[in-house]
Amino acid sequence: MPRERLNRDRVLQAAVALADRSGIDAVSMRALAQDLGVVPMALYKHVRDKDELLDGMVDVLIDEFEPPDPALDWKAAIRHRLLSARRVVLRHPWARKAIESRTRRTPTVLAYMDSVTGMFRAAGFSADLTHHLMHALGNRIWGFSPELFEEPRDDDAPPLTNEQQAALAAEFAQRYPHILEVAMAATRGDLSGVGAGCDEEFEFGFALDLLLDGAERLHARHWSSRSGDTARPA
Amino acid sequence: MPRERLNRDRVLQAAVALADRSGIDAVSMRALAQDLGVVPMALYKHVRDKDELLDGMVDVLIDEFEPPDPALDWKAAIRHRLLSARRVVLRHPWARKAIESRTRRTPTVLAYMDSVTGMFRAAGFSADLTHHLMHALGNRIWGFSPELFEEPRDDDAPPLTNEQQAALAAEFAQRYPHILEVAMAATRGDLSGVGAGCDEEFEFGFALDLLLDGAERLHARHWSSRSGDTARPA
DNA sequence: ACCTGAACACCGTTCAAGT
């Protein structure tokens, strides 16, 4: 019984709530309509199509990002901003997939990108260098970096016996020695199952700092505003 | 008329051909079956479900990557390998989306990751540093980096008049001044439409070199094998 | 062993109609 009239914001909030509860794949126009006690077609008065619904959901996330902190120096400020985006993305497990699937640039997305870009400019970087840095940051401006070693947690998988684990590890070690070695280093030898998760938070900060430090070094070297081949980091 | 019997490879090749022709969204079990002159259910003898079909398609791409060139030094070798992955991804426009949507790690994917990891190890990097670098590279090991400024080419959009372009640019400049400034720098002022494409090839190389140079610097500084907070790049 | 036919339980979206 929808005593309250539908509007765009109610639709988006309900979609976010549904995704939080049941994952992004559960967000269908029909299921969302049911949540709102309304017929599917009613939604189309408030979002043009499903893509616009997903765009709107990402906009809701961006609204949760903390604004820039003017008290911090440039590097700390960008770090703080991106880590705040990260916290939001971690609160909404569906966010990564949703962000990666988006192709349209809403005004909210553009405003966020403009703001991060402006932080580099305010730090004194040239427009050209800033452009390259934004590309180098890539998805990290959303608070995440692409998963490489992360295990897709297989919820309803049967637990392995110790013998099965050992056999699996032995085969893995033989076929993918470098991955195993690196995973051992990442987990200090505590592999509970092959492909155990690593500290993704640390990895995020590591890559971020590597890029920001590289930026500082290039800037200090009087990076020219031309982006020809000679401008490559030596 | 399927005179030739179906097998996994024929299924995957047909799926890749279909995606090349009509995009990844056109790859449905039903459409693929029709291409093969077969009923949809026949496919399920060769792939477990649609996810496994997509995994298989990515494996086909990886098989097109060039093997490592042992004549090159480590940095050039990794650069060469990732640029070869990049050429494959560019040949198949659907590849980015497909790769980003994958969550399972097939043996082919693991073998590729193992090989790239091994190149860092062969260069003398510690397992720990190698782990962080793989994370920092992220999607770049697939030959692409996340799109930020790229325009989703709107194929059937009506061309804008000069007046419309000017008005749009003026509004854009007011709302997103930093993005515009940076886009101007990237295109040397030749903006044919707001959000004109930049040289993504250059951006890929830029980020790659920034990360590889950072790696070299950390390695030279006797990067410890511990990954505690003190190990952050200063 | 491999393929088929019919069915199930879903999708996003259109259109014309209701209030």
Place this chain on the structure above:
DNA sequence: ACCTGAACACCGTTCAAGT
């Protein structure tokens, strides 16, 4: 202005049956 009902053209996947 906002919501509804019925319909269209699709999906992935199951099951039991054919050859």
